[in-house]
């Protein structure tokens with residue numbers, strides 16, 4: 346456990362920011378399938394492929410008034426044993442020169458070696474300078490969910506409103522800069538990391554909104570990291586939820602397999618080759634006030650109030666996909682995307 350946590354601190358040091366309060370945890374894969382209980386509830390299959398982690402009450406439909414994640418789940422794939430939230434992103438595919446596609450799987454993060462795929466989840470509760478927690482974060486409420494990004498964005502201009510969705514071309518597993526808004530254009534030795542930082546200001550009233558974004562906002566100026574103030578319309582400070590997803594692009598780095606025109610061969614499961622359409626989904630599901638207690642401790646990675654489970658226990662929590670498709674072989678089309686890109 347200690348080794349795991351000191352690795353976390355070392356990695357974060359490279360990011361250039363420090364936090365007065367921080368949760369960093371690995372979460373292994375729950376499953377990979379075409380469902381999207383937030384954006385297209387009830388649709389199986391949903392329009393594009395996702396990789397999903399967290400509590401095993403995940404379902405095609407998760408009504409915020411009736412689907413109580415902590416009581417319906419019997420296990421979670423996350424290190425925090427009382428976190429039954431669900432977190433998901435699209436899936437990255439590799440397009441070979443012969444026109445067929447292969448899903449790119451995810452790597453376990455540093456300090457969580459042995460974790461089955463999945464991702465790293467952070468809750469940043471305060472900047473280091475804010476030791477007295479003057480900007481103290483309020484935990485999400487039961488039923489809260491949100492989305493960030495624009496799946497249709499294909500230019501930098503369209504992607505800029507979602508200013509903290511980026512990529513890191515990993516030279517090694519601990520590489521944390523530079524970050525780009527577009528998919529890396531050259532082979533990345535250790536993989537491609539996608540970074541998804543959610544908005545950190547809440548209207549204090551709505552658990553969701555029609556586009557799953559209007560009830561939250563980025564700070565009025567600056568960023569969460571610079572302690573930018575929340576706008577008056579969204580006055581409640583939330584922790585900064587962040588995903589790091591490390592795509593194992595290493596098996597696909599042979600230049601002989603890359604396009605002859607010099608373009609890069611990776612494409613999101615929603616047919617985006619630019620990377621500007623990256624997005625993330627979150628359905629809150631911590632048990633009781635477990636998250637608020639950790640925020641109140643406050644703690645930096647080593648959280649006394651966070652009940653944890655082992656990597657073996659995380660990996661043991663899996664859920665049969667409700668939509669069964671070929672997710673491991675070479676395929677002629679990306680599932681659900683009937684036009685090649």
Ligand SMILES: *[C@@H]1O[C@H](CO)[C@@H](O)[C@H](O)[C@H]1NC(C)=O
Nearest residue numbers: 401402403404405406417664
């Ligand atoms: C998903 O929801 C359906 C309908 O409520 C239910 O029958 C099924 O057991 C649920 N599946 C899981 C994995 O919880």
Ligand SMILES: *[C@@H]1O[C@H](CO)[C@@H](O)[C@H](O)[C@H]1NC(C)=O
Nearest residue numbers: 441442443444445446602675
């Ligand atoms: C296409 O290319 C990939 C990567 O080189 C290879 O593994 C696969 O077998 C090829 N598929 C076909 C149908 O040629």
Ligand SMILES: *[C@@H]1O[C@H](CO)[C@@H](O)[C@H](O)[C@H]1NC(C)=O
Nearest residue numbers: 473474475476477478479480
């Ligand atoms: C924190 O609060 C203490 C006691 O109120 C005060 O002495 C100290 O200056 C504060 N520190 C910061 C960084 O604001």
